Amino acid sequence: xxxxxxxxxxxxxxxxxxxxxxxxxxxxxxxxxxxxxxxxxxxxxxxxxxxxxxxxxxxxxxxxxxxxxxxxxxxxxxxxxxxxxxxxxxxxxxxxxxxxxxxxxxxxxxxxxxxxxxxxxxxxxxxxxxxxxxxxxxxxxxxxxxxxxxxxxxxxxxxxxxxxxxxxxxxxxxxxxxxxxxxxxxxxxxxxxxxxxxxxxxxxxxxxxxxxxxxxxxxxxxxxxxxxxxxxxxxxxxxxxxxxxxxxxxxxxxxxxxxxxxxxxxxxxxxxxxxxxxxxxxxxxxxxxxxxxxxxxxxxxxxxxxxxxxxxxxxxxxxxxxxxxxxxxxxxxxxxxxxxxxxxxxxxxxxxxxxxxxxxxxxxxxxxxxxxxxxxxxxxxxxxxxxxxxxxxxxxxxxxxxxxxxxxxxxxxxxxxxxxxxxxxxxxxxxxxxxxxxxxxxxxxxxxxxxxxxxxxxxxxxxxxx
Amino acid sequence: xxxxxxxxxxxxxxxxxxxxxxxxxxxxxxxxxxxxxxxxxxxxxxxxxxxxxxxxxxxxxxxxxxxxxxxxxxxxxxxxxxxxxxxxxxxxxxxxxxxxxxxxxxxxxxxxxxxxxxxxxxxxxxxxxxxxxxxxxxxxxxxxxxxxxxxxxxxxxxxxxxxxxxxxxxxxxxxxxxxxxxxxxxxxxxxxxxxxxxxxxxxxxxxxxxxxxxxxxxxxxxxxxxxxxxxxxxxxxxxxxxxxxxxxxxxxxxxxxxxxxxxxxxxxxxxxxxxxxxxxxxxxxxxxxxxxxxxxxxxxxxxxxxxxxxxxxxxxxxxxxxxxxxxxxxxxxxxxxxxxxxxxxxxxxxxxxxxxxxxxxxxxxxxxxxxxxxxxxxxxxxxxxxxxxxxxxxxxxxxxxxxxxxxxxxxxxxxxxxxxxxxxxxxxxxxxxxx
Numbered sequence: 076x077x078x079x080x081x082x083x084x085x086x087x088x089x090x091x092x093x094x095x096x097x098x099x100x101x102x103x104x105x106x107x108x109x110x111x112x113x114x115x116x117x118x119x120x121x122x123x124x125x126x127x128x129x130x131x132x133x134x135x136x137x138x139x140x141x142x143x144x145x146x147x148x149x150x151x152x153x154x155x156x157x158x159x160x161x162x163x164x165x166x167x168x169x170x171x172x173x174x175x176x177x178x179x180x181x182x183x184x185x186x187x188x189x190x191x192x193x194x195x196x197x198x199x200x201x202x203x204x205x206x207x208x209x210x211x212x213x214x215x216x217x218x219x220x221x222x223x224x225x226x227x228x229x230x231x232x233x234x235x236x237x238x239x240x241x242x243x244x245x246x247x248x249x250x251x252x253x254x255x256x257x258x259x260x261x262x263x264x265x266x267x268x269x270x271x272x273x274x275x276x277x278x279x280x281x282x283x284x285x286x287x288x289x290x291x292x293x294x295x296x297x298x299x300x301x302x303x304x305x306x307x308x309x310x311x312x313x314x315x316x317x318x319x320x321x322x323x324x325x326x327x328x329x330x331x332x333x334x335x336x337x338x339x340x341x342x343x344x345x346x347x348x349x350x351x352x353x354x355x356x357x358x359x360x361x362x363x364x365x366x367x368x369x370x371x372x373x374x375x376x377x378x379x380x381x382x383x384x385x386x387x388x389x390x391x392x393x394x395x396x397x398x399x400x401x402x403x404x405x406x407x408x409x410x411x412x413x414x415x416x417x418x419x420x421x422x423x424x425x426x427x428x429x430x431x432x433x434x435x436x437x438x439x440x441x442x443x444x445x446x447x448x449x450x451x452x453x454x455x456x457x458x459x460x461x462x463x464x465x466x467x468x469x470x471x472x473x474x475x476x477x478x479x480x481x482x483x484x485x486x487x488x489x490x491x492x493x494x495x496x497x498x499x500x501x502x503x504x505x506x507x508x509x510x511x512x513x514x515x516x517x518x519x520x521x522x523x524x525x526x527x528x529x530x531x532x533x534x535x536x537x538x539x540x541x
Numbered sequence: 542x543x544x545x546x547x548x549x550x551x552x553x554x555x556x557x558x559x560x561x562x563x564x565x566x567x568x569x570x571x572x573x574x575x576x577x578x579x580x581x582x583x584x585x586x587x588x589x590x591x592x593x594x595x596x597x598x599x600x601x602x603x604x605x606x607x608x609x610x611x612x613x614x615x616x617x618x619x620x621x622x623x624x625x626x627x628x629x630x631x632x633x634x635x636x637x638x639x640x641x642x643x644x645x646x647x648x649x650x651x652x653x654x655x656x657x658x659x660x661x662x663x664x665x666x667x668x669x670x671x672x673x674x675x676x677x678x679x680x681x682x683x684x685x686x687x688x689x690x691x692x693x694x695x696x697x698x699x700x701x702x703x704x705x706x707x708x709x710x711x712x713x714x715x716x717x718x719x720x721x722x723x724x725x726x727x728x729x730x731x732x733x734x735x736x737x738x739x740x741x742x743x744x745x746x747x748x749x750x751x752x753x754x755x756x757x758x759x760x761x762x763x764x765x766x767x768x769x770x771x772x773x774x775x776x777x778x779x780x781x782x783x784x785x786x787x788x789x790x791x792x793x794x795x796x797x798x799x800x801x802x803x804x805x806x807x808x809x810x811x812x813x814x815x816x817x818x819x820x821x822x823x824x825x826x827x828x829x830x831x832x833x834x835x836x837x838x839x840x841x842x843x844x845x846x847x848x849x850x851x852x853x854x855x856x857x858x859x860x861x862x863x864x865x866x867x868x869x870x871x872x873x874x875x876x877x878x879x880x881x882x883x884x885x886x887x888x889x890x891x892x893x894x895x896x897x898x899x900x901x902x903x904x905x906x907x908x909x910x911x912x913x914x915x916x917x918x919x920x921x922x923x924x925x926x927x928x929x930x931x932x933x934x935x936x937x938x939x940x941x942x943x944x945x946x947x948x949x950x951x952x953x954x955x956x957x958x959x960x961x962x963x964x965x966x967x968x969x970x971x972x973x974x975x976x
Contacts, residue, residue: 095575099600103576106585108559116594124575151576152561171574192565215565408619411556418556418620471555 076141078120081165085121088133095122104148104166109156110422111506113470119146119160124171128246128254128288131167135286136252138165138534145250146536147282149189149221152213154421155504157225157281161538167286169220175199176289182263183294184243189220189287205294208235211500212407220287225502226279230330231361233458235295237500239278243267246289247277250530258291265293276525281502282536284529298329298363302373303396304389306358306380311335313383314356315433318457320379321360326372330361331458332403335437338410338454341467342402345409351402352386358457359403366391403454410452410465419452419465422506423483426490427461427499439489440464447482449475461499503540511541542816544634545591549626549812554591556620557584563614563624568895569607572912578607580614580624587631597638602770605631607906609899609913610768611862626812629767636770648771652761653778658729659704696903696942705732705739706755713743713753720750721792721840726782726805726830728798729761730934738934741961742797742833748964749841758785762796762804763813764863765900772813775804779813783822794829795836797957799864799933800900802832806868832864833957834873834932844880845963851883856959857926858886859917859940860893861933874932877956881963889924891916898939910939911946918943921951930956 076084082096095101098118105116120143125131138145144164151158151170160166173190180203187196193207194214200206210229211217217227223245228237243265244258257273277284308314318331334342334357342351351357358380362372373389380387390396410419428436437453440462444451455463464486468475487497487510496514497507512519522541529535544550563580564570576582583605589595605628614624636644651657705727723746731738746753760782763775782805786794796802803809807827814823837843856878864870871893878886897903897913917940921929929940929951937953944951 095577099595099604100577102589102595103579103582103585106559108561113559122575150561150564151559152564168575194565213561216561408621411558411620415552419558421558469555 076143081141081143082121084137085123085134085165088130088137089123089125093124093126104151104168105159107151107153107156107158108421109154109504109506110420110470111156112159113420114476115161117159117161117163119164119166122166122168124168126172128248131248131286131288132252132254134165134167135248135250139250139252139532142532142534144534144537145286147189147220147224147286149218149224150192150213150216152217153221153225153504154424154501155498155506155539157502157504157536157539158221159505161505164534164537169286170218173218178203178205179263180205182265183296184263184291185294186289186291187219188289189218189223191219193217193219193222200294201297204297206297207241207292208295209238209241219290219292223278223287223290224280224282226500228500230332230456232456232461232500233331234327234329234363239275241293242274242278242290243293244291245274245277245287247285247287249285250532250535254288255285263291279502281504281540283526283540284535298365300366300369300391301329301361301363301396302369302389302391303399304360304362304373304376304380304387305399306360306384307352307354307386308356308358308384309354310383311355311437312434314358315430315457317358317380317383318430320382321376324375324379326362326375326379328360328372328376328458329363330359331456332359333357333433333453333455333457334359334402334406335441335453337441337450337452338406339402341409341413341452342406345412346401346405349402349405354385357402358384359400406452406454407463407465410467413450413452413467416469417450417467418470419467420470420479422466422479423486424463424465425461425498425501426464426486426495427459428490428493428495430457430460432493432495433457433460433462436462436489436493436495440486443482443485443489447478449479449482451482456499459499460495505538508538508540544630547630548815549623550587550591550630553622554584554588554627556622557581557588558620559585560619562617562619566613566617568611568613568897568913568916569609569909572909573607577604580608580618583608583628583631584622584624587627590631590634597635599635599639602632602635602639605635607909609862609895609897609902611895611899612866613862613895616866629772632768632770633772637773644769644771648766648769649774652729652765653774658761659733696938700734701736703736705736708736709739709743709755711755711757713747715750715752716747718750719752721752722790723751723753723836724786724789724791724794724829725753725755726759726762726794726796726798726801727755728796728801728934730800730938731798735934735937735955738797738955738958741955741958742795744961745837745843745957745964746795746841749837749843751841754789754791756785756789760785762798762801764800764804767804767809768900768902776813776817779810779823780819783819783826786826787822791829793831793836793840794826795831795833797833797932797955799832799861799868800935802830803863803867805830808867832868832870832873832932834864834877835870837957837960838873838876843877843960845882845960846967848882848963848966851881851963851966853883853885854928854959855885855887855926856928856930856954857889857921857924858892858956859889859896859921859929859931859936861931861936862893862895862899864932865893874930874956877960878930881956881959882966883963884959887924887926889920889926891920894920896936896939896943898935900935903935903939903942914939914943914946918947922947922949926951928952928954928959930954930959932956
């Protein structure tokens, strides 16, 4: 079926107000936040905006019978090209389907459609003194559907884990057009070991198995208090060692973030008033809970960090906490602004390694940056070994682009070598797919068999994940 | 200067990492919800234009104009991109390849010459006053107007017969001891649509020791031209304004219009004239430009006389984008209101969210503009205020239309009007009655 015939059929199904087929309009769907889609742009055949499970079913049946690729998309804030039709196809933009179907306060659950924005969900839940803990940096714009499809997390993953721990069940439309419900058709149980766990299979499947149309999430009671500690280190190795000390002292902070020397420098150049101390590493601990436990945990963190840190500051006052956190909150932006003629890029930005290797990895990345003549800014969630590397380049200089792609490849290989993974929370998409056989060995072949079982024609988001 | 060489295009375009934060703040995106109107989408399209992937065609222009130029995205961009400047530059680039006689007539001839503009507004007044507007509407004649104009003509209600210039002298001496000589940049909309604001501005300034001069040859600030793809005309207007103010020895240049002050401020003047021989003069000129409320608080520190008899009035304040986003001025108008006896300032939710007016946007995109206005009006109604205050004539026009669409009774005022009233009330007049 050619592109214009596909567009005609979709027009009949969706009407002109809920689809895009003009070539210019379609170009806007050729990107997400990945560097890959800055280098290569591929437009889809059409974009549609489904608003019901039946509509998704109808389009899947149509696509399946005509062998047309389907690419689900949320807010397009991903960093892997995951929502871009790199091999052509129809994009399902689910970001307009943003209904909170039910807040089941009695069972501490919420049922949402895929387009609900993460921050919007949490402000609704706050009225019930609940929250959905995973907290990606893109909270203001990313959709819950996208979070589920990518098993997203954020800086509080160290205590609260990732999205998968909160997904109790899903409604999924399979490529053949079946509507399946995972986690039990009628179940509202929190614990459920009945059947093969298709929910876990779907979470993080990046749209290669089906389209997620409804999500049942578990919520947690909202903590009453927070505290922030900042610790400044003259030796990089002291940072992970301190993290370990804190854990061994029986404390599980809600977040532990690291800025290495490159990030400290970038922050100070971008916002001189922040005046981060010149150091090899800064750690930021966040603890949450009830006020006495927050104070108690803060005391232990101060004691543990004090063993190695040059300086430790602690606060539970919202204004002072914001000041302590300011350096971390501007790091990502600072990376883009260290020089007027450069930009940070999202590539090689999400490796995750064991805590014992974090310092080695940070040093190795710095050396790789020197080898390729590329400035790198490192920060991330040290509590779970998730390092965000921001290469800073002129993205319009072909020579620099070539060098950075080599650098990124080496960063990914380094992560695997250091007993880690190429991606901790952003996903694989199109940009890290080639590392799948290396990371998973024969298990990769089993992944392909699972894919084959769900999607025998290979129409679901081809070119991604596996 | 060639499109590709313009500073925002050359320096900022590459900085967009398409993180999508702009999706979360854009009022247009909130209504339409697809990527073609996301600010990062506009940045992407400007890049496509620059790279020649898309041609400078009208279709692209139409996409780029799905934007209020409210600058909310720019101030929230983690990469520090002036998205509105990129958009404006692209509009002008495309317009140069797709000129329109009608648009040239409106923006190059009518809107650069105050006399022509005044005549156009007087014709509109005549149509309103004689009932021809209503008759034309009934007969469907207004449907012959281009684009959304037939719907949008309803926004232009209550046009005054006499412009401000007809009512105020070119030079108003300071009352009492003279402190400053102030050039008053009397913007087109204040002049023609809100002469009461101009009178209040002059009243308050002169009471507080300012000699106020309105240069005769002053032109439009150029903001409507920038938004409508006429960057070159805006440049010309900026040069003419430099000339118009050059002959006076002014301490400050003050304007009560948020759009004018943003157009005359350093950033925009640098965009227009930063790469020309006028750069230094433009910089010196812009250094003197100040929004009226900022001037009244920080330079004059105005304190209207205490008046225990002043009637109580609840006022809610709407932040104009060109004041709050473009210039970061949000406290001063509120502080001014707080200093006025009898005024109780009540905050509306999302006071700094665009009202959808945005100069000519409400005319070119009427339906979308009304959707955005509806959200603002919901917040205004919830604030339960007597008066709505704001510092931008375009916002005033839009909000007035919102009030009328909902059958509400709130008056629209510039804070300076209440301030002027407060001074006069020390003689015992009623605040509300005089509005």
